[in-house]
Amino acid sequence: MRRILTVLTMITLLFSIIVFPALAANKPPEKGEALPVINLPVPRNAEERNYLGLSGGGLFKIPQIKAHGVIVELFSMYCPFCQKDAPGVNELYRLIENSAVLKNKIKLIGIGVGNSPYEVEVFKKTYDVPFPLFPDKDFVIHKVCGEVRTPYYMVVKINEDGTHQIVHSQLGNYLGAEPFLEVVLKTLGLK
Amino acid sequence: MNKRRVLRFILLTGVLFPSVLAPVAFGLSDAYKGNIYEVGTLKSVDSVLRVKVGDRAPDFTLPSISGQKVSLSQFLEKKNVVLSFVPAAWTPVCSDQWPGYNIAKDIFNQYDAILLGITVDNIPTLFAWTNQMGQVWFPVLSDFWPHGAVAKRYGVLRSDGISERALFVIDKTGILRYIDVHDINKRPALEDLMGALEKLK
Numbered sequence: 098m099r100r101i102l103t104v105l106t107m108i109t110l111l112f113s114i115i116v117f118p119a120l121a122a123n124k125p126p127e128k129g130e131a132l133p134v135i136n137l138p139v140p141r142n143a144e145e146r147n148y149l150g151l152s153g154g155g156l157f158k159i160p161q162i163k164a165h166g167v168i169v170e171l172f173s174m175y176c177p178f179c180q181k182d183a184p185g186v187n188e189l190y191r192l193i194e195n196s197a198v199l200k201n202k203i204k205l206i207g208i209g210v211g212n213s214p215y216e217v218e219v220f221k222k223t224y225d226v227p228f229p230l231f232p233d234k235d236f237v238i239h240k241v242c243g244e245v246r247t248p249y250y251m252v253v254k255i256n257e258d259g260t261h262q263i264v265h266s267q268l269g270n271y272l273g274a275e276p277f278l279e280v281v282l283k284t285l286g287l288k
Numbered sequence: 289m290n291k292r293r294v295l296r297f298i299l300l301t302g303v304l305f306p307s308v309l310a311p312v313a314f315g316l317s318d319a320y321k322g323n324i325y326e327v328g329t330l331k332s333v334d335s336v337l338r339v340k341v342g343d344r345a346p347d348f349t350l351p352s353i354s355g356q357k358v359s360l361s362q363f364l365e366k367k368n369v370v371l372s373f374v375p376a377a378w379t380p381v382c383s384d385q386w387p388g389y390n391i392a393k394d395i396f397n398q399y400d401a402i403l404l405g406i407t408v409d410n411i412p413t414l415f416a417w418t419n420q421m422g423q424v425w426f427p428v429l430s431d432f433w434p435h436g437a438v439a440k441r442y443g444v445l446r447s448d449g450i451s452e453r454a455l456f457v458i459d460k461t462g463i464l465r466y467i468d469v470h471d472i473n474k475r476p477a478l479e480d481l482m483g484a485l486e487k488l489k
Contacts, residue, residue: 175388175475176317177421215479216388223391234477247317 125245127266132159132253133241137208137231145229149204159253160261165202166285171242171249174212174220178269179248183224188274190228203281206231210239210247252281317384323420327379332471335452338443341467345369345458348438350406350429353415358404358427364462368401368488370481371456373444375472377409377417385453385475386428387421392478396426399485401457404429408436408451444469457484 126133136156140146150163159167170186172179186205193199207230209217217232233239242249245268252265264284271277282288339346349359363369374385386405389396396403403426407414410432418424431438431451439445444452455476457466466484470476 173317173384173388174391174478175384177387177390178317180387180391180422211475213477213479215482216477219388219392219395219478223394 122241122243125243125249125266125268126251126263128263130263131261132251132263135159135208135238135241137206140229142229149206149229159206160255160259162204162206162255163201164204164255165287166204166255166264166281167253168203168205168281169251169253170205170207171210171239171245171247171251172207172220173210173247174216176247178271179220180224182248182269182271183220183226185271185274185277187224187227189277192274192278194227199282199287202287203285204228208233208238210242211236250277252284254285317387323378324383325378327376330472332473333452333469334446334448334472335444335469337467337469338441339456339464339467341464343464344462345371345456345464346438346441348441350431350438351411352427352429353411353418354427356427358429360404360458361462363402363460365460368399368460368485369456369458370396370401370403370485371442371454371458372403372405373439373442373451373454373456374405374407375446375450375453377407377413383417383421386418386424388475388478389426390421390424392482393425395482396485399482399488400460401485401488402426406431406438406451408432408439408445408449446472455481455484457481457488459488 122133136158139151139154139157140149146152151157151161159169168189190205193203193205205228207226207228209220209230210233212220212232213234214232217230220226221230248269248271250267250271251263253261254264255261265280345360347359347361349357352358360369372386372389389403405424405426405428408431411430414428414430418428436445436449436451439451442454442456444454446452453470453472453476455466455468455470456464459465465488468476468480
C-alpha cells in the first residue's frame with residue numbers, strides 16, 4: 098500500500114511539474130523564442146492538407162508544416178479587431194499564393210482561441226477565409242500562449258534541421274497585407 | 289497513518305493545483321485595449337429563475353441605444369426572439385460575446401429570429417461600449433431603470449445588481465422555448481443557441 102501511494106505521489110508530482118507549465122504560460126510567445134507545445138489536427142480537407150504539406154491523420158506541430166516560414170494568427174470569431182483584419186489577412190494569403198517565389202515558402206494558419214469548430218466555421222464562411230483555421234475550443238492553446246489578447250500574429254521560421262524560432266510577433270496593429278508581408282519577408286531573411 | 293495522510297494530501301494537491309490556479313480563459317479581443325475592467329472569477333450563477341420553458345415570456349418595454357423603445361410584444365407572430373442578457377459593459381467575457389453574434393446575422397435570419405441584447409447598464413455606457421465593437425445590427429436595450437426590472441422579472445438579476453449571462457429563446461407565439469443561464473465566467477457556445485433555434489423550425 099505504501100509503495101503504491103509513493104508511486105502515485107511521484108506520478109502526481111511529475112504530472113504537476115510537466116503539465117502545469119503547459120497549461121498556463123504567463124506571457125505570450127515572443128520573437129527569439131520557440132513555440133510552446135501546440136498540437137493541431139491534420140486537416141481532413143485534402144486541399145488544406147496539401148497546402149500545409151501534411152499527410153495522414155492525427156496531430157501535427159506547426160514546425161512540421163512544409164515551408165520556410167509559417168504565419169500564425171491567434172484570432173477569435175468574437176473579436177472585433179480579428180473581424181476587421183480578416184479581409185486584409187486574406188489579402189496577405191493571396192499575395193503569397195500569387196507569387197511563384199513565395200508560394201511554397203510561406204504558409205498561413207489561424208487558430209480560433211476559445212472557438213468551437215462551429216464558431217470557426219462561421220468566421221471562415223463570413224470572411225471567406227482561404228487558409229486553414231483550427232479551433233481551440235477549450236482554450237488549451239490560448240493558455241500555453243499566455244492568454245494573449247487577439248489578434249496575435251507570429252512569424253515562425255522553420256530551419257532545415259527541423260528546429261524553429263519565432264522571428265516576429267505582434268499584438269494587433271495589422272497595417273495591411275503589403276506592409277505585413279514586408280515584415281514577414283524581412284524577418285524570415287527572404288529579402 | 290499520518291504518512292498516508294500526508295501522501296494523500298500531496299496527491300490531491302498535485303491533481304487540484306493546475307485546475308485551481310489555471311485562470312478562467314476568455315480570449316479577450318485587443319479592440320478594447322486597456323478599457324476592460326477585470327472582475328475576476330465570480331460565482332457562476334447567483335439568482336433563481338422565475339420563468340421556465342413552456343411559459344409565456346413576460347412582456348417588457350425598454351429603451352435602446354438607437355433612441356427607440358423596444359417591446360417584446362412587437363415581435364409576436366412576426367419573429368422568433370433571442371434575449372441575450374450579459375452582466376455588464378466593459379467586462380471581459382461580455383465584451384467578446386455580442387461581437388460574435390454581430391457576424392452571425394445571416395444565421396439568425398435563417399431561423400427568422402431577432403436578437404435583443406440587454407444589460408443593466410445605462411444608455412450612454414451601452415452606446416460607447418457597443419461602438420467599440422463596431423456597429424451592431426441588433427437592438428441593444430438598457431434595463432437600467434427601474435434597475436434590472438426585466439432581469440428580475442425573468443429571475444436573472446444577481447445579488448450585486450448585475451444580470452446573469454443568460455439566453456432565452458422565445459417563439460413567434462411568445463412562448464419560452466429555451467433557457468440557458470450560463471456560468472457567468474464563460475461564453476455560451478454559439479452552436480448551442482443555434483441548435484435551440486433549429487428546434488423551432
